[in-house]
Amino acid sequence: MNSWLYSEKVKDHFMNPRNIMLDDADFEYDSKGKTGDIKCGDEMLFYLKIDPETLTITDCRWKTFGCASAIASTSALSEMIKGMSLEDAYNITNVEIIEALGGLPDNKVHCSVLGDKALREAIDNYYSDHGMEDKVHYTESRIVCECLNVSEEEIEHAVLEGARNYYQLQEMTKIGTSCGKCEDDARERLAFYLDKHFGLKINEQF
Amino acid sequence: MKRVYFDHNATTPLHPEVKTAIIESLDVFGNPSSLHEDGRQARALIEEAREKVASLINADPDEILFVGSGSEANNTVLSLVICIGDRCGLHPPSGSNLVTSTIEHPCILETSKCLEKRGTNIRRVGVDSNALIKMDELEDAVTEGTSLVSIMMVNNETGAVQNIERALEIAHRAGALFHSDAVQAVGKIPLDVKSLDVDFLTISAHKIYGPKGVGALYVRKGTPFCPLIRGGHQEMGRRAGTENTLGIVGLGKAAELRAEEMEGEAQRLAELNEMLRAGIQSRIRNIHFNSDPAYCLNSTLNVSFEGVEGEALLLYLDMKGVEVSTGSACASGSLDPSHVLMEMNLPIEYSHGSIRMSMGRSTTREEVEYVLDVLPDIVEKLRGMSTIYGGER
Numbered sequence: 001m002n003s004w005l006y007s008e009k010v011k012d013h014f015m016n017p018r019n020i021m022l023d024d025a026d027f028e029y030d031s032k033g034k035t036g037d038i039k040c041g042d043e044m045l046f047y048l049k050i051d052p053e054t055l056t057i058t059d060c061r062w063k064t065f066g067c068a069s070a071i072a073s074t075s076a077l078s079e080m081i082k083g084m085s086l087e088d089a090y091n092i093t094n095v096e097i098i099e100a101l102g103g104l105p106d107n108k109v110h111c112s113v114l115g116d117k118a119l120r121e122a123i124d125n126y127y128s129d130h131g132m133e134d135k136v137h138y139t140e141s142r143i144v145c146e147c148l149n150v151s152e153e154e155i156e157h158a159v160l161e162g163a164r165n166y167y168q169l170q171e172m173t174k175i176g177t178s179c180g181k182c183e184d185d186a187r188e189r190l191a192f193y194l195d196k197h198f199g200l201k202i203n204e205q206f
Numbered sequence: 207m208k209r210v211y212f213d214h215n216a217t218t219p220l221h222p223e224v225k226t227a228i229i230e231s232l233d234v235f236g237n238p239s240s241l242h243e244d245g246r247q248a249r250a251l252i253e254e255a256r257e258k259v260a261s262l263i264n265a266d267p268d269e270i271l272f273v274g275s276g277s278e279a280n281n282t283v284l285s286l287v288i289c290i291g292d293r294c295g296l297h298p299p300s301g302s303n304l305v306t307s308t309i310e311h312p313c314i315l316e317t318s319k320c321l322e323k324r325g326t327n328i329r330r331v332g333v334d335s336n337a338l339i340k341m342d343e344l345e346d347a348v349t350e351g352t353s354l355v356s357i358m359m360v361n362n363e364t365g366a367v368q369n370i371e372r373a374l375e376i377a378h379r380a381g382a383l384f385h386s387d388a389v390q391a392v393g394k395i396p397l398d399v400k401s402l403d404v405d406f407l408t409i410s411a412h413k414i415y416g417p418k419g420v421g422a423l424y425v426r427k428g429t430p431f432c433p434l435i436r437g438g439h440q441e442m443g444r445r446a447g448t449e450n451t452l453g454i455v456g457l458g459k460a461a462e463l464r465a466e467e468m469e470g471e472a473q474r475l476a477e478l479n480e481m482l483r484a485g486i487q488s489r490i491r492n493i494h495f496n497s498d499p500a501y502c503l504n505s506t507l508n509v510s511f512e513g514v515e516g517e518a519l520l521l522y523l524d525m526k527g528v529e530v531s532t533g534s535a536c537a538s539g540s541l542d543p544s545h546v547l548m549e550m551n552l553p554i555e556y557s558h559g560s561i562r563m564s565m566g567r568s569t570t571r572e573e574v575e576y577v578l579d580v581l582p583d584i585v586e587k588l589r590g591m592s593t594i595y596g597g598e599r
């Protein structure tokens with residue numbers, strides 16, 4: 001077989017996932033994060049062992065109900081974060097994970113964000129469980145379109161699901177289709193997420 | 207590595223004799239519409255193929271028109287609903303409605319959505335947990351204003367065989383025409399368009415060991431019709447475009463071979479299906495069969511494994527040389543699982559973890575044994591890393 005759906009690195013991580021939390025493992029963890037929902041077709045759990053002095057990640061495990069790219073990207077992420085400070089780990093971007101994997105098809109990018117979302121959840125959970133409320137990241141999603149109640153999170157989700165310009169974003173979220181005052185804000189957020197997840201610089205005229 | 211092809215509902219390999227027939231026709235280059243010798247040679251091949259396709263379903267040759275795919279055939283039939291010409295299209299043109307089901311192939315589902323946007327009234331009938339059309343819903347949906355009812359004969363994902371006779375009776379009683387997308391049925395189960403009294407029927411070559419890019423549409427004599435592709439007299443003015451002679455030769459040969467092989471194959475596939483089913487049942491816990499042999503084709507087995515995501519399972523099987531398909535969301539790049547399994551009301555964790563195994567003429571006992579050999583370990587591996595099988599801790 002000379003070609004595969006994904007890169008060789010994805011294949012390697014998919015076939016031999018690192019740091020999996022197996023059911024019989026006696027891994028002890030300091031914090032746990034969960035994201036996704038089986039109803040949406042994917043779910044991820046991230047477990048962290050943390051050095052309380054230095055606030056660095058000493059070890060981690062994860063488990064998932066996810067497809068090949070969710071498995072591979074979380075496996076790659078689990079290798080990247082060991083020895084990292086909580087803040088550095090929190091700031092790893094999806095683009096960096098995909099780079100470490102040697103690329104993913106665009107329509108599979110949305111599966112790869114599960115791992116880092118669960119990781120961030122685990123980090124924030126650690127902060128809030130250990131009296132460091134001030135370090136918890138602001139996660140409540142801001143409403144961009146007041147008329148139709150569309151949040152930043154929904155814009156991000158639409159981008160991951162394939163929205164590449166404002167009209168596609170409107171088609172998917174209905175954003176700005178009532179009074180239209182939020183258009184500039186929505187376009188700015190669209191550009192931000194396209195850059196964040198796909199490294200795309202949006203053409204202003206669209 | 208040995209490949210075990212368990213994806214015959216997606217497409218089939220060329221039958222060796224179909225391949226030979228195509229190769230032998232490679233030099234026939236004439237335009238079948240030309241009156242000279244080269245043209246007449248091509249024409250003769252096409253008409254011979256038409257007879258063979260007609261014979262497989264007991265149609266008359268002039269009721270068969272060749273098209274570019276099953277999807278084109280389905281689009282052609284549905285486009286009749288909005289045709290308002292006085293000698294073509296279905297009447298009455300205004301206020302007409304189309305009745306179809308929720309488990310059709312996307313080429314019917316998408317086309318019907320498009321028609322809806324253009325003002326056609328569409329009713330979509332649901333299915334029960336075996337993917338069988340709810341006949342009482344169909345009775346309610348079909349009214350005097352219904353011009354066309356389109357129900358697939360065999361579902362591609364589960365292999366469910368619909369009670370087409372009953373659906374057809376409901377349609378005809380209300381004065382509506384009846385179309386069946388039969389690409390998964392033709393050449394697998396006996397089919398007689400005359401005794402069935404169907405108005406339109408869709409056939410695809412590559413599902414029956416013929417080549418890609420060619421299909422056929424049966425149009426019962428005297429049925430209103432209007433071409434989807436216009437601008438030529440080909441196919442008696444019903445489908446413009448110079449005929450795909452080689453593809454049509456392949457389809458003709460494939461149809462002829464199906465007529466010969468179908469019956470003997472059925473018993474063998476029933477045994478293999480039972481072996482596969484029983485084998486999975488005895489080796490793997492917490493599964494759900496989405497195909498019931500009482501209602502489904504023996505060549506199709508759709509099964510869900512709790513806690514296992516379909517695309518991951520498919521790709522691990524592929525590494526072992528086993529080729530299947532999945533209705534899982536991730537394989538298609540969207541987050542919605544198979545619309546067919548959803549319509550069957552399968553619990554959500556099962557609908558994301560299904561694979562479809564579809565066997566065919568070349569499937570052997572050894573292949574089934576091999577699949578039963580590799581499948582349990584793969585399911586166990588994926589369950590070992592699953593959030594919803596071992597659970598959260």
